[in-house]
Amino acid sequence: MAEHGATAPHRQRFDLVVSGGLLADPLREAPEPGDIAVRDGRIAEIAAPGTLFGDEQLDASGLLVTPGLIDLHTHVYAPRTYLGAPADTIGVRQGVTTVVDAGSCGSDDFSDFTDNVVRPAATRVLSWLNISRHGLVHGPRELSHGPGDVVEAATEKALRDHPDQIRGIKVRMSSSVLGDSGLAPLRSAKRVAERVGRPVMVHVGNEPPVLGDVLDLLGAGDVVTHAFHGKPGGLFGSERQARAAVARGVRLDIGHGSASLCFATAERALAAGFTPYTISTDLHARSIDGPVHSLATTLNKLLALGMTPHQVIRCATLHAAEVLGLGVDLGTLRPGSVADLTLLRREQGPVTLTDAEGATRTGDTHLEPVAAVRAGRIHPVKTGSA
Template identity: 75%
Template sequence: MAVHSAPSAGPQRFDLVVSGGLLADPLSPEPFAGDLAVRDGRIAAIGEPGTLAGRERVDATGLLVAPGLIDLHSHVYAPRTSLGVPADTVGVEQGVTTVVDAGSCGSDHWDDFAGNVVTVAATRVLSWLNISRHGLVHGRTELAGGPGDIDEAATEKLLREHPDRVRGVKVRMSSSVLGDSGLEPLRAAKRVAARVGRPVMVHVGNEPPRLADVLDLLGEGDVVTHAFHGKPGGLFGSEDAARRAVARGVRLDVGHGSASLNFATAERALAAGFFPHTISTDVHVGNVEGPVHSLVTTLNKLLGLGLDPHQVIRCATLHPAQVLGMDDELGTLRVGGAADLTLLRLVERTAVLTDADGDTRTTHTQMEAARTVRAGRLHTPGTSTG
């Protein structure tokens, strides 16, 4: 796929035109042929095939032109945490234009995170700020110390001062994290988030607390990540509470991770009508070489479980943008929105994909990230997106 130079821009010319592909706008029922033009880092126009001209041209023949992929759950606070990977390594270099760090950072370390991660990455980096003031800087039991681990006022202050970057509150509600803290960290996260009108992302895993008790505290717009894990309890230990929560507008997120996407659980969930609202990776140093690899690989696993390409694209574009309250800016091909694009190639190829528990499924159709446009600038993904 080539990028072609064009004559100097005149009044009707744009900075960049992507042509020849199918525009996979999640707001459209299916992809459609068309040109997409970029000016000053924004989507400036959509036209019939061959009708727009720009200083640069991307030939997207044979590709899906999707909004930039959004990874709603990642860990990119490197090197201050043991989990952190460089944002661009799992971002623009893998076809992902926005990563949301899910609780690596708490209120104590926001300035360091902002200065050394957020402002230096080509990828857009947003944050679910950990309700623990320490985040994951001192390890993975950040809520086991009791009330002293939480500073509600400092967390709220950062949510108010940095609304463009801090989009919600993260809390990890599993026994290995909490010690004797019980449900109180979740209640604290909900209090803070409610005061600023932002959602909470809740990590679920090993009980206690019971998933049903966690779900009963959540409301519209909140996110349950690791919803399809295969650990004891889980979705099918609290099915009635899960149905009530989904009916209230609680969102189920994949959050693949090292132990949290189980094919059998996901298949059972899909059959029972529990569909992922968002598909994310929980990518970190312990799983980026496998089984997670990338967001595109995670999307391929959901393709292998029966979702279609337009569904999985929606779960990694429009839906996370809505969760973040940024769907006027991200997640669609709307004129005026950010010129964040992921060009995807659908290939017919047999592959064996592995879940977080070592189980496998064979697939015959996969997506590959062929090109990334972030704020109007082109990036070429590496080979790690397979």
């Protein structure tokens, strides 16, 4: 721990010290014991156990202390959309310090979203702005009514006016959403994203369009969410294009949702070298009670498929922060970064987990959130809350 900070006891006082835990920094290969000191909402120092003192002390004995978990794909525009879930219900109350709303809102309603969702939340709420001006406010077929659904100038203006809040553009490219729009909305999203220097997150599912045609339009930093679904086509219907896309920096995201994590597809993908870059939930009002439940439960499903705790934590911290362009402030335990932390208990013993198609797998270890620290403020996990 020496390179993180001093190891000799000293009496400098901090706002908060998280003590006694195993620090699971995704920049390191294995957890190490240590204490974390927080001042003014940022990590001020990391040192050997028992050497830091704070006005407030959080005992993490027996727990993993990770950077605050980031859920890259959620829907929290409640009550304006049919899917909206309260941000804190799936955020800090479940040990998640940052949720990213994935296209619930478009340019028409972004001010309302900011006023009524972002500002009141204890959880950090970021956004993938829907390329459709309507988002999901008028229902789930936001790109099916013709060219008027997409106003590139309005989308671009929203991104330029709110660069800290809007981290990229969301576009849903599946037959149930598009009507006769084809690839046009994705081409619009890419034009705007390239002008403002932000990535695109693409929802994939039922074809058409064929996944390979979607992938051919994507570049480094773009995200394919629902990449491990079990619907016809998918990764293995466009394997050549999928491998080429990953090689040029396109990132594969879980995006569990009600219909988009298939254990059989994920097992085949992992065996073929298609490892998810990020693990997200697509949590919304209709998936909280199952099959998704929480980000921690989704991480446990990937553990059951053979990924390691280190890998799944990286996917929901460091990698997610990199996708968002926030790797300096979020995703690690580096001194100077924002003091967003998640405390996890690592449980041993069998646990049965269910995918979006009702298939089950049994894991022999699982992670249970105990508390979140958001910008230095402690939030206990609400066990049993939806």
